[in-house]
Amino acid sequence: MKRLPSFEVMYQALLDRDSEFQGVFVVGVKTTRIFCRPTCPARKPKAENVEFFADAHAALLAGxxxxxxxxxxxxxxAPPSALLELIELVEQSPSARLRERDLRQRGLDPSTVRRQFQKHFGMTFHAYQRNRHMGLALQNIRAGSSVVQSQHNSGYESASGFWSSFRQVFGETASQGSYVHAVRAKWLESPLGGMLALADDDGLHLLEFVDRRALETEITSLRRRLKCAVVPGEHALLTQIECELTEYFAGRQAKWRTPLLPHGSPFEHQVWDQLQAIPPGHTRSYGEIAEHIGRPAAVRAVGRANGKNCLAIVIPCHRVIGADGKLTGYGGGLWRKQWLLDHERKHFD
Ligand SMILES: [Zn+2]
Structure with a gap:
């Protein structure tokens, strides 16, 4: 599990250009929107202008x-110059998506690019583009309500590359008229990092840590299911869940009054109902959940349903652990699971 050192430790390592911290974190500089190694020779930013990430994936997703x-x-x-050119190309038009055809047109073999990118950058070119696009779109969600205001005024779409990038990640915008309604998306800050919340009048559809890799897939399937557009904005239920999460993280309450709207199969709903019955500060094993819903042999299916939960924290899939007491998988990362369990034992048990 990856748990970052404290801010003070990392900031000192940054000032010292401490090579021991190579691979432990990367640092994002808010004023330039650029991320660096701890050892970067560039002049060091002020503490209030940095944020730390476990790896390049996370920094890209944060924009x-x-x-x-x-x-x-x-x-x-050093990576082949062709790869660096591809990265440059993505920056030149961040809303375009380069496909295999585009690579071939540039005389590059897509499978070689995939292999080399993986080798040098630890992710495929496809993943790089996706993370960069997603990061830019999420950064705009973080910027908040001003975007929504201007979305209702005409002209915004053509005025900025934002919506084209947003569309690539989240699908068509409401203005294109083919959708029944819009689901509002809001960026929430938490002690465990940024979260994305999606809600409409019916309830909360999604609550996830923004660096979760399945986030894009989750939003895409939600959009198809609801035939809705996802647009950044405010909503009473988003304000409500934000308040409840603040109380939760402060250790004052662990009850949710925001209506939750998980989307899944009847079996998944059965599992999620069981999760909500686990009191804060307590855990159950996958086997125990399977037992409870009368399907003792369905341990693996319970595990899958647990992983399909798109309402992090409020449907507490983090309270399910292996039969041997080990934490096992968590979409938001094992370090978050451990943090949540420790927090709940301390405040709510
Ligand atoms: Zn640098």
Whole structure:
């Protein structure tokens, strides 16, 4: 499990250009929207202008791009120049998606690119583009309600590359008229990192940590299911869940009054109902959940249903652990699961 050192420790490591911290974190500089290695030779930013990430994936998703001096995505030996050109190409038109056809047109073999990208940057080119697009779109959600205001005024779409990037990640916008309604998306800050919440008048449809890899897939399937557009904005239920989460993280309450609307099969709903019956500060094993719903042999299916939960924290899939007491998987990362369980034992048990 990956748990970041404290802010103070990482900031000191940054000032010291401490190579011991290579691979432990990357640092995002808010003023330039660029992320660096701890050892970057560039002048060091002020503490209030930095945020730390476990890896390049997370920094990209938060809307940063890689520094050209310390090249925090590169592994040694130096990557082929063709790869660097591809990264440059993505920056030139961040809303376009380069496909295999485009690679071939540039005389590149897609499978070689995939392999080399994986080798040098630890992710495929496809994943890189996706993370960069997603990061830019989420950054705009983070920017908040001003975007929504202007969305209702005409002209915004053509005025900015934002919506084209947003569309690639979240689908068509409401203005295109083919959708029944819009689901509002809001970025919420939490002690465990940014979260994305989606709600409409019916309830809360999604609550996830923004670096969860399945996030894009989850939003896409939600959009298809509800035939809705997902647009950044405010909604009374988003305000409500934000308040309840603040109380939860402060250790004051662990009850949810926001109406929850998980979308799944009848079996998944059975599992999720069981999760909500686990009191805060307590855990159950997958086997116990299977037992409870009268399907003792369905342990693996319970595990899958647990992983399909899109309402992090409020449907407490983090309270399910292995039969041997080990934490096992968690979509938001094991370090978050551990944090949540510790927090609940301390405040709510
Ligand atoms: Zn740098």
């Amino acid at each position: 940063y791009r890689a520094c050209l001096r310390c090249r925090p995505m590169d592994r040694s030996p």
